[in-house]
Amino acid sequence: MPHSPQELSEPDNFDPIWYLQTYADVRAAGIDPWDHYTQVGRSEGRHGGPVQARELDHILWRGYADTAAPELRRLLHKGPPREQAVAGWALARWEKEQGNLTAAFDAIQVFHAHPEGMQIIRHPGPYLLGVQLALACEDQPEAEKIRSAGIERFGPLPDFELAGMLCAGARGQDDWELSHYLIRLYVPHNVMPITLRPDWDGSRFDRLDGQPGPWLGAPADTLPRISVIIPVFNGARGLPTALRGLRAQTWPNLEIIVVDDGSTDDSLAIARQQADEDPRIRVIPHEQNQGAYPARNTGFAEARGDFIAVHDADDWSHPQKLELQARHLIDQPELKATVSHWVRVGNDLDMTRWRMEEAWIYRNVSSLMVRAELRETLGYWDRVRVNADTEYYYRILAAYGPDAIREVCAGLPLSFGRTETQSLTMQSATHLRTQFKGVRRDYMEAAHDWHARAHTAENMYMPCIPGQRPFRVPEAIGLGDPQGPTSAYDLLSASELFDPDWYRLSNPDVLLADLNPVRHYLNGGAGENRDPGPLFSSGGYRRAQGLDEDAIPLLHYEENGRAAAAKPLPVFLGALADISADLPRTLVFAHTSGKTLFGAERSLLGVVERMARRGQCPVVVLPTLRNMGYLDQLLEISAAVEVLPQIWWRVSCPPQPETVTAIRGLIRKYGSKEIHVNTMVLDAPLVAARAEGCESIVHVRELPAQDVALRRNLGADAETLRRILLEQADRFVATSQPVADWLGCPDRTVIRPNSVDEDLFSLPFQPEQCLNVALISSNIAKKGVADFLAVARLIAAEGRPIRFRLIGPNTQDLHLLRPWPDNVEFRDYAATPAEALAQADIVLSISKFAESFGRTVMEAMAAGRPVVCYDRGAPPFLVESGVSGFVVPKDDPQSVANAILALEAARGQLLHMSNAARQCARLLQEQAMQA
Structure with a gap:
């Protein structure tokens, strides 16, 4: 017997649609998702649904804290x-x-209270953060407890030795005790231990010390020389420690170049004093401050090392x-560079x-050690204020491939970076x-684009001081060098009609994949007629301007259309446009316009057609x-079609102000007394209507109480969605009794089924000797x-000559479900319901979610096709x-x-069932067409 959601210990945690979409083996096996999860999947560690908190954590740091943080707090409690x-964890x-350390500590304790989280976050981060926040x-006891739990799960990683040092310091242990943790950090890895010198002045950082013994390797003059560049600007406080660490390096053939970048403190004097003491040190002063990367370039140009x-x-x-990084370059001539890790x-x-x-210990891009010949092939660091070391790192990979750089002693800190609040990394x-x-x-996006366009190392050469930059950079981090030529990317990035935040929110696939919105639009989004912002319609502009499918609509507008006064939101006049202007226009808001027409689009056609028949002027x-x-x-049955990009309702996020303003303008433009919204997933029209004193009617075509995915997308439970909807809208049209029951406000609700094409009632029903059973759908897992x-496999096992037809678009889900049984055939998308149903004798409605009406069911019944449906949602x-x-x-x-x-077996009953189906559909059609 199939399991119901209520039989699971966490019913809200299971999403059968997501489960089928995620696990191809479950789809291919044709196993019921509930059964698989409860009997096998959960014990295998499979997730019953997407982890919403992970998606929210992703967008939290990308400018959407106002949306993500409240939802994360709701999930936390x-x-x-x-x-x-x-x-x-998030x-x-x-x-x-x-x-907010107390709030952070409370949150991480929730993570450690639920072992389920450890199945998802499978690294030591939550344990290390827990130690730090507890201290x-x-x-202190909680910190020790969390550290012990981390060691038990992951073993004695170097990070946990650092955690032990923090705990020891909190207990008041002296530097001798702390040094034991530093020693244990390195000894298991056959790397020289370090300690804290108690006989030196300064902070613990400044008393870090290693005691290398005498060099026992090859003579220094037979080894490659390493040049180390130290750019310094007003770094007198830390420079002695940095130079002390370098002077103590085991590698004997060493050159240390200190580039003083116009310091006004004692940095230059300190450097010169140490140069007097150690001939390996050279000092190069800049008369004026130029920036860290120009200072590096000065040292790079002067470096004599290999x-x-x-x-x-x-x-x-x-x-x-330096020795450990150099060894890899010596032993592996194919390497171009090495990096180490730090803390x-x-x-x-x-x-x-x-x-x-x-972890606390991670890759240090600033530790990049390169072969000197890269200076001739790839050139110098980019002249910007930040991130040029990261750019150079990725430039090497782009030029020479992913194996060109080796990480040395990963997970072990070969350097300690001092955090200063005034550094560029910490300034807002x-x-x-x-x-x-x-x-x-923005900088790295532009850099990656340059790397991709350059293709080869020769084209990625960066001069020490370029006459013109190879790519444009944000003014906030540029150093005044002439910007590169304006590209299509630059033009769209500067357009006020391209709203990157809006693009991400309206395209969750872009947001969750962390893609650059402008690049996505240029590289495919425009071709799909995705809209770049709330005030520009790609598809509308393409149609109005007659652009071919390869054109980039917004790019065309910025290069041609703006000067020609073209409209970014064109209006298309319909067949009813000439009806008396005194007759108010009723705005009808759609919530989708897909590449192919399914229930959402056809339901809107039905609504608009009924309005036109009643003498209204729908827009x-x-x-x-x-x-x-x-x-x-739509133009055949309306006065006009406006295209206004909109984002679906999200409970924690108010509608876009630009969209609300635009809708208020449409209400005034057409003198509308009421608006119809063909879905409950749009809130901007309702907010605008309330502000304009215009009545709003929502055609509710959803069942949130039985739709996990919808609740997740809208960001609230079913009761919260219902309460907000009742507050926002004036009246409702429910497509079925279950929808009306969910709304629970009979005085404001009418039940009106979807209407179907009238020609279906005259479609012949002539079953073939071999019955054709069809699934007419979008062919996705849900x-x-x-x-x-x-079902097809079960029928095949019975040896019965029955054909099964998949009527709808070819999808990835169908591809992943192969191989199909021999009695299944793919019939592709049919442009009209009549074309689809002409291929069927029996129609199945077996969705894995609760259909709020079941348009395909009614269309099949109107065509006299008996329907077999699941006892779920409205079809029953x-x-x-x-x-x-x-x-x-x-x-x-x-x-x-x-x-x-x-x-x-009872073929004689098929005609009786066909007639009964048509009679039932006729009653529903009459109800649908009522005024």
Whole structure:
């Protein structure tokens, strides 16, 4: 017997649609998702649905805190255990970065209270963060407990030795005790230990020390020379420690180049003093401050070494750092560079990585050691204020491939980076958080684009001082060099009609994949007629300007259309445009306009056609335009079609102000007294109507109480969605009794089924000797394609000559479900319901979610086709079991197969069922067409 959601321990945690889409083997096997999850999947560690908290964590750092943070807090307190745990991890990092240590500690404790989270976050990060937050909140026992749990799970990683050092410091242990943790950090890895020197002045950071013995290798003059560049600007505080660490390096053939970048403190004097003491040190002063990367370039140009590395003036390096990195370059001639790992700390060696990831110890791009010949092939560091070391790192990979750089001693800190609040990494305009959204992200996007366009190393050469930059950079981080030529990317980035935030929110695939919106639009989004912002319609502009499919609509507008006064939101006049202007126009808002027409589009056609028949003048507002044939159909029955891009309702996020303003303008433009919204997933029209004193009617075509995916997309439980909807709208049209029951306001609700094409009632019903059973759908997992194939297999096992037809578009889900049984054939998308139903004798409705009406069911009944449907959602209210078809237990392919076999065996009843189906459909059609 199939399991119901209520039988699971966490019903809200399971999403059968997502489960089928995620696990191809379950789809291919045709297994009921509930059965697989409860009997096998859960014990295998499979997830029952997407982890919403992970998606929210992703967008939290990308400029959507106002949306993501409240939803994460809701999940933290009210979500199922795994959502609570992951929300705890996400909020702990966020609250810590905001300075809310108590809230961060509370959140990470929620993570550690739920083992389900550890199945999803499978790295030491939550344990290390837990230690740090517990100590910050003076809960030392909890810190020790979390550290021990981390070691038990992951083993004695170097990060846990650092955690032990923090705990020891919190207990008041002296530097001798702390040194034991530093020793244990390196000894298991056969790397020289380090300690804290008690006989030196300064902070713990400044007392880091390694004691290398005498060099026992080859003579220094037979070894490659390593040049280390230290750019310094007002770094007198840290420079002595940095130079002390470098002077203690084990590698004997060493050159240290200090480039003083116009310091006004004692940096230059310190450098010169140390140069007097050590002939390996050279000092190059800049008359004026130029920036860290120009200073590096000065040193790069002067370096005499075979290998060249950089060292920041406030860091300290392990004595073997340069040796370990150089060994790999010597042993592997194919390598172009090496990097090592580091840890960011404060003066007292407290951990200061700005955002906790998997560990405190991570790759140090600034430790890049390159072969000197790269200076001739790839050139110098980019002349910008931040991130040029990261750009150079990726330039090497782009030029020479992913194996060109080797990470040395991964997970072991070969340097300690000192965190200073005044550094560019910690200042707001150039903070490290801007790697997710801001100047760092914009810079790297432009750099990656240059790498991709350049293709070869020869084309990636960067001069020390370029006459013109190879690509444009944000002014906030540029150094005044002439910008590169304006590209299509630059033009669209500067357009006020391109709204990157809006593009991400309206295209979740772009947001979750962390793609650059402008590049996505240029590289494919425009071709799909995705809209770049709330005030430009790609499809509408393409149609109005007659552009071919390869054109980029917004690019055409910026290069040609703007000067010609073309409209970014064109209006298309319909057949009813000439009706008296005194007759008010009724705005009708659609919520989708797909490449092919399915229930949502056809339901809108029905609404508009009924309005036109009643003498109204409907003006359709499309949220996007991707199907020009659909536009043509709407123009035949409307006064006009406006295209106004819109984003679906999200409970925690108010509608876009530009969209609300535009809709208010449309209400005034057409003198509308009422608006119709063809879905409950749009809120901007309702907000605008309320502001204009215009009545709003929502045609509710959803069943949130039985639709996990919809609730997740809208960001609230069913009761919250219902309450808000009742507050926002004046009246409702429900497509079925279950929808009306969910709304629970009969005084404001009428039930009006979807209407269907009238010609279906005259479609001949002439079953062939071999019955044709059809699934007419969008052919995605949620429509029950896996169950359809399971039914076909069951019928094939009975040896019955029955054909099964998949009528709809070719989809990835269908591809992943192959191989199909021999009795299944793919019939492709049919342009009209009549074309689809002409290929069917029996129609199945076996969706894995609750259909709010079941348009295909009614269309099949109007065409006299008996329907076999699952007992889920609204279809059972349309089909009279045993009379016009069969209603069978949901998620039960065997029952579907039994019903089909019964229909085949009693072929004499097919005509009676056909007539009964048509009679029922006629009654529904009359109800649908009522005024």
